[in-house]
Amino acid sequence: MTSVDEKKIHHSHNIWLRDHCRCPKCFHAITKQRLLNTFEIPPDIVPLHVEPKIDGLEVTWPDTVPHVSLYPWSWLQQNSYDPKLKSLETANEKVLWGSKIEKSPPTVTYEEVMHGDDRGLFKWLSNIDKFGFSFVTSVPSTPEATEKLTERIGFIRETQYGRFWDFTANMAKGDTAYTTLALGAHTDTTYFTDPCGLQLFHLLSHTDGSGGASLLVDGFYAASIVKELHPTAYSLLSKTLVPAHAAGEPSALFRPNPSSGYPVLGHDPLTGELKQVRWNNDDRSVMSHLESDRVEEWYNAIRIWNQCLTSSDSEFWLQLQPGTVVVMDNHRVLHGRSAFDGKRRMCGAYVGMDEYRSKLAVLTEKFAPDTILRATNDLPLVTANGRNIWNSAL
Ligand SMILES: [Zn+2]
Structure with a gap:
């Protein structure tokens, strides 16, 4: 499927998006581990509904009860693979010296x-x-x-x-x-x-x-x-x-x-x-x-x-x-x-x-949070046990 974020178009495979859902059913907010069984996703899964929201892309997936995922825009951009976009922030730059x-x-x-x-x-x-x-x-x-x-x-x-x-x-x-x-x-x-x-x-x-x-x-x-x-x-x-x-x-x-x-x-x-x-x-x-x-x-x-x-x-x-x-x-x-x-x-x-x-990494999260953390820290159900589930290291 295709999502548009500030005029940038990213293509993501449906199975990739479904696999990366971080709702409380799919992802343990405290342990930061996957709960979703990837192998139960139908290989040909197609969303029922896709809606751009202020905080991110909302996708509703078919399930016994329809399953709603929200992917923050900054996270989608950082992790875009088609096209591969430049990271929002490059890692701390090295200073070479003599x-x-x-x-x-x-x-x-x-x-x-x-x-x-x-x-x-x-x-x-x-x-x-x-x-x-x-x-x-x-x-x-x-x-x-x-x-x-x-x-x-x-x-x-x-x-x-x-x-x-x-x-x-x-x-x-x-x-x-x-x-x-x-x-x-x-x-x-x-x-x-x-x-x-x-x-x-x-x-x-x-x-x-x-x-x-x-x-x-x-x-x-x-x-x-x-x-x-x-x-x-x-x-x-x-x-x-x-x-x-x-x-x-x-x-x-x-x-x-x-x-x-x-x-x-x-x-x-x-x-x-x-x-x-x-x-x-x-x-x-x-x-x-x-x-x-x-x-x-x-x-x-x-x-x-x-x-x-x-x-x-x-x-x-x-x-x-x-x-x-x-x-x-x-x-x-x-x-x-x-x-x-x-x-x-x-x-x-x-x-x-x-x-x-x-x-x-822990100190950077605290004193120099990146764009994704700054954009998502105030969203509901995002921070548990002191860490944001959209942390770019996860
Ligand atoms: Zn989910």
């Missing part, structure tokens, strides 16, 4: 994040969404305060390194992170099927020595340069599977599933947008699956990638101080450090990508 970010890095204060009405937390997570990292300043230099700060986002993701880490360079775990060696820009846990989402670091003290500057690199920025200047290399980085492992501890042997791994650059299959950077050349396993006539091309592609990551235009070097926490999106921003001597005490933790994105 070394110049040092002039005004995204920053919030501990006070903002820990107190008040979650607006500070929203600002912090929005920074991470936009820039791939954010500082938090004026944090008490203790593991306890840092752990509480982390838990504002969501529960901590425990790994083989523990839950909340508080470590010095003592090789307590079989990983170079626990040495004083320099570490090139990399993302963590490339050997997981789902690499850790956020990583949070706090330098608690550094005594009797120097060095240990921190390095951040925007992987999305570096990828944008490769894409523009070396499209063939970009394509290889996007398609070639890279296996990885964590094997420094005898009690654990991690590899992603499937063990052939994932490409360095992961894209949204629907939109083609770059979504994930996975890169740690030190953890890479045997590239036994390369096609023989692609081997040199692939090595050339990672050489170009490495050049973009290590160019002075990309690198943001900073000296962390006790009191300043840095948190980064481990699916986007690579981190590293220079070698150091003396005694350096670091604490930190991981948070899963899904936990972080869930918290950001």
Whole structure:
């Protein structure tokens, strides 16, 4: 059937519309789960009556008692597939950055994040969404305060390194992170099927020595340069599977599933947008699956990638101080450090990508509702248990 909304015509299949009814009989307003049995809809269902109303399109379907559905206009437009319309609002825009970010890095204060009405937390997570990292300043230099700060986002993701880490360079775990060696820009846990989402670091003290500057690199920025200047290399980085492992501890042997791994650059299959950077050349396993006539091309592609990551235009070097926490999106921003001597005490933790994105979605719903929420929030029977049934995530 066809609906007209402010001069825009959308075509929807009857079965699609019937399946998406969100009346209380078809959709549980509290749990936000489908109640309707999709397989009881006659495949050739046709509405008895269709009527444009102020709030949306009202459709009456044949049933033992005729069934009335109302589809809000903003929801119909957002979800139109014929034609596929531009979303009413695009997701929070990413700001790609290079070394110049040092002039005004995204920053919030501990006070903002820990107190008040979650607006500070929203600002912090929005920074991470936009820039791939954010500082938090004026944090008490203790593991306890840092752990509480982390838990504002969501529960901590425990790994083989523990839950909340508080470590010095003592090789307590079989990983170079626990040495004083320099570490090139990399993302963590490339050997997981789902690499850790956020990583949070706090330098608690550094005594009797120097060095240990921190390095951040925007992987999305570096990828944008490769894409523009070396499209063939970009394509290889996007398609070639890279296996990885964590094997420094005898009690654990991690590899992603499937063990052939994932490409360095992961894209949204629907939109083609770059979504994930996975890169740690030190953890890479045997590239036994390369096609023989692609081997040199692939090595050339990672050489170009490495050049973009290590160019002075990309690198943001900073000296962390006790009191300043840095948190980064481990699916986007690579981190590293220079070698150091003396005694350096670091604490930190991981948070899963899904936990972080869930918290950001809840705060966005509250502080920056999209067009559909603004258009439908006042309709009857729409909000239950604090959430609108037309939320665009459902
Ligand atoms: Zn219904």
